[in-house]
């Protein structure tokens with residue numbers, strides 16, 4: 001069951017993502033309620049890349065979330081979902097000029113500059129626009145997470161180093177008088193930092209906030225008026241999923257706000273961009289067992305009808321997602337368990353969805369395996385590799401199925 005919706009009705013439609021919007025609403029509420037206890041003004045921009053499905057975005061928009069995007073494709077999707085341009089924050093380490101111009105044309109609320117050249121281009125073109133420009137700082141902060149998920153360390157391609165910002169201002173603005181500088185820097189209103197994803201230790205924010213303050217002081221001395229600090233996303237979701245009482249969000253926000261307030265006054269607004277922590281635990285992936293093979297006692301495989309193209313996190317990051325076996329015939333279920341690799345149909349040896357799953361010996365074709373906590377970066381990173389269609393996703397809300405298979409998924413799969 002997802003909400004009150006019986007999942008056995010979908011057994012003929014596997015592989016299939018099933019998402020509970022009510023669960024996502026609870027997570028957003030937890031963010032909103034907790035932040036509002038510490039800050040009179042704040043913005044939560046959901047990081048669309050985690051799951052960009054339209055029904056999800058439409059609901060988040062209705063529930064008062066803002067949104068973070070990284071491409072014109074995501075910009076168009078955000079506008080289609082109903083987000084007002086002022087509630088859109090545009091990140092992206094390699095935005096093309098066409099993308100920047102489109103964002104400026106619709107006057108998105110915030111554009112994060114990741115290069116000095118991009119910053120000058122944005123400042124040159126926002127003098128008569130409402131968009132706020134932010135500088136993404138690379139604070140050279142090492143974090144504990146998978147190497148692919150670090151974005152704020154010295155070896156990272158994201159953000160700009162403090163020294164380079166200083167040098168850039170020196171080179172570019174040295175001929176301007178203080179009042180000319182102030183006028184030119186009016187659109188520059190924020191500092192952005194995103195340290196990475198699945199961050200295991202929030203203590204790093206102590207150091208990062210200090211770096212933020214250093215940049216804030218520098219920008220102020222140059223004549224810029226900074227009104228908000230955006231700390232990105234990154235809250236970890238463990239293999240066991242998110243806690244029912246949302247204590248992870250509560251502890252995280254409490255810690256962030258304490259650290260934030262050591263360095264910044266009430267007038268500075270906090271912006272966050274949570275992705276995974278909002279949506280990860282709200283979806284399951286329903287798959288069907290196709291075959292079983294035992295090469296020898298140590299090498300046993302269960303083949304399901306979802307592969308790395310449908311569910312890429314295990315093969316990309318060796319991510320572990322919990323799983324549940326649903327036998328097709330309960331009377332045949334054995335007591336004994338064996339270790340199997342759950343693998344997919346894709347023509348790659350790395351197409352492994354779980355390397356060491358403990359499954360009942362009796363597992364057989366026709367059974368189902370459900371992967372849990374797959375709401376973030378799973379379907380949104382699915383590909384057509386091997387010309388396999390992207391799996392569909394259905395949504396439940398308030399105990400009901402929203403629609404069996406939305407038309408746009410069929411269209412995407414053609």
Ligand code: LLP
Pocket residue numbers: 047049050068091149194196197198232233234235273274275276277313317376377378381
């Ligand atoms: N803000 C920015 C600028 C980001 O780049 C990201 C994620 C977020 C916010 C949201 O971070 P979250 O709260 O979801 O950790 N595909 C990887 C994750 C890539 C994250 C990319 N950026 C995975 O499956 O683990």
